[in-house]
Amino acid sequence: DLPEWIDTAYLAQQGWKPWRDALLEAHGPENEAALDPQAPARQRLAYDELLSNQLALALVRVAMRKVKGRAIEGDGALRTNVIDALPFKLTSSQEEALGEIYEDMAAPIRMLRLLQGDVGSGKTVVALLAMLNAIEAGGQAAIMAPTEILARQHLATIEPLAEAVGIGVVLLTGREKGKTRQAVLDKLESGEATLVVGTHALFQDDVGFRELNMAVIDEQHRFGVHQRLTLAAKGRAVDILVMTATPIPRTLMLTAYGDMDVSRLPDKPAGRLPIDTRVMPIERLGDVTQALKRSLDTGAGIYWVCPLVEESEVLDVAAAEDRHAYLKRIFGDVAGLVHGRMKGKEKDAAMEAFASRQTRILVATTVIEVGVDVPDATV
Incomplete structure (x- = not known):
């Protein structure tokens, strides 16, 4: 029973129902059309959420601006x-x-x-x-x-x-x-x-x-x-x-x-090489593995990023644990593994091992720490 907060003329223009009616319709759909993300009730509630988010941020910004600071200006x-x-x-x-x-x-x-x-x-x-x-x-x-x-x-x-x-x-x-x-x-x-x-x-x-x-x-x-x-x-x-x-x-x-x-x-420091991106079919996995051997011989570190932690019967995509096992059979202990199900200390240890060159291939999910700078990890 919250009071309506959107201008009635704007509601009419968009063809949206009042707040309470839209909420009840979204939580108690009477037909399949009501489940469509473009359904008026759902669109209206999405707008409410975005508007409230922006209003909250505006209030935070105003509050921050009211917090007294102090001028900090060194001599350089x-x-x-x-x-x-x-x-x-x-x-x-x-x-x-x-x-x-x-x-x-x-x-x-x-x-x-x-x-x-x-x-x-x-x-x-x-x-x-x-x-x-x-x-x-x-x-x-x-x-x-x-x-x-x-x-x-x-x-x-x-x-x-x-x-x-x-x-x-x-x-x-x-x-x-x-x-x-x-x-x-x-x-x-x-x-x-x-x-x-x-x-x-x-x-x-x-x-x-x-x-x-x-x-x-x-x-x-x-x-x-x-x-x-x-x-x-x-x-x-x-x-x-x-x-x-x-x-x-x-x-x-x-x-x-x-x-x-x-x-x-957005600028990159002088001397940074251009990025070379290639798409390879899974049938050429052997060729990719051979390319990794050549990169390792030059001293490069390698990230191998997978979308899943373990194999799925639903999704036909690579799993980090399976790919790690595959690469470990070929390259031995230089292949490391990090994913979101590992404990924090285990993830840190895996990243530390890669950064210190104890491992040279790091198989990871998207949990991989974006902030870690490993200069020789070029693949």
């Missing part, structure tokens, strides 16, 4: 030195994204910005420069990744550049225990450590900061809103930059992430 000294030390030139999209981020940080409202870019597009360097802006202004910065392998990947990228300008980087994951963990916590609380890379361990209750100004959250879809807010609550008016390597069409981005401002990194 650290950033200039890091940019000079880079072995490459920033792409135009990196420079554009940094301009948008710096503008947000300098404003007296809290930043909430999404940075989208493919693996290798340079998101981590953008995040580092944004965090150095916060550090130049006298604060601390944190970058949180969903898995330890991703956290250590960020550490490997960030640490040499940060230490070159005198900024020490600490790591906090579930692996740090006892005195090692306590030493990191003490450095964060005292302000001795200004930049921390970590996992979910960062938003535990006993983790405190002297002056957290900025939080970067990688592969943000792997974290809930509550987790994001918990980390942000560890400082005063913390600016938030969330990153994803998942390709998101612009229209979907505006729909699903309407509470965020968005920056994209």
